[in-house]
Amino acid sequence: MSPAEITAFVEEFRSVEASLAAVEIWDPLCDMVLDGDSREFAVVRLIAGGPEVVARALAAGRAEVGLGPEDEGAEEVIGIISAAYERATGLSFASPEGEPHPGEVSAQMNEPRWWVLRSRAHRGAAAACREIERSQVLREFLLGHDRPIELFMVVEATTSDRHTHVYLQGAGIMALFSAPLSRGSVAEGRREVVRCYDVLRERYGLPDVLGPVPPDSLPHRDG
Structure with a gap:
């Protein structure tokens, strides 16, 4: 991807991620509302599900995501996106630390x-x-x-x-x-x-x- 394509992808990802901030994400396996890193992984899962999955979550104000060992890959996805964005723009993708x-x-x-x-x-x-x-x-x-x-x-x-x-x-x-x-x-x-x-x-x-x-x-x- 070109730097412009990477930037456009990241901005769209962030826009969708921000829109899901008001959605309560529930893990039915653990019977709890997700927060912190678990919620971040669940949001990646929702976005990866496509526009229809995101639209249903926004309409309901709530989504169910059962996290498992396979969701550790979400952290790798975020890392790849972050590294590519920083190389392309010189700006930090992650929250400043x-x-x-x-x-x-x-x-x-x-x-x-x-x-x-x-x-x-x-x-x-x-x-x-x-x-x-x-x-x-x-x-x-x-x-x-x-x-x-x-x-x-x-x-x-x-x-x-x-x-x-x-x-x-x-x-x-x-x-x-x-x-x-x-x-x-x-x-x-x-x-x-x-x-x-x-x-x-x-x-x-x-x-x-x-x-x-x-x-x-x-x-x-x-x-």
Whole structure:
């Protein structure tokens, strides 16, 4: 594949992966909701199943994936994609680790440890963070300006009042937000992340990478 083809493939992969962030993935064999590496492998399985499998998961908001020893190959797939993308573009495919590099973006959705069940709002917020982290437009903007050249953004779920801490550290933006996301709809979770990113966008002239927030068709609430 040419560098352009690799980039196009990765961007499509990321787009589909981000769209699945609001989907609950259940392992019927273990009778549990998947998280962490297990969820990442399951997402690769869903994407590999093709557009119809992904569409069904999105429509239902839930998918069943039984992981087994054969799914260890998903980690190899991710590694191959990552290596090819980095060779073709010079940008990191994986979430930035350690010291940041020019053009890197890290946007995270954190939850207090005692919250075991994730609400719809959490899923919507996590999906919006992934959109920020994987935005090629934002990466290119950071690479094309003297300062800042990196973005590290953390949105932490909280039931307390909102707090905002934004500052420059070296050549990077460090942004820590708290958001009331103990419950609510997917759109409400996304709206909170948009609010946080808008603070950075206005202060540092960043591009709009999230767009408008879709209205809630129904005021879904978790119990």
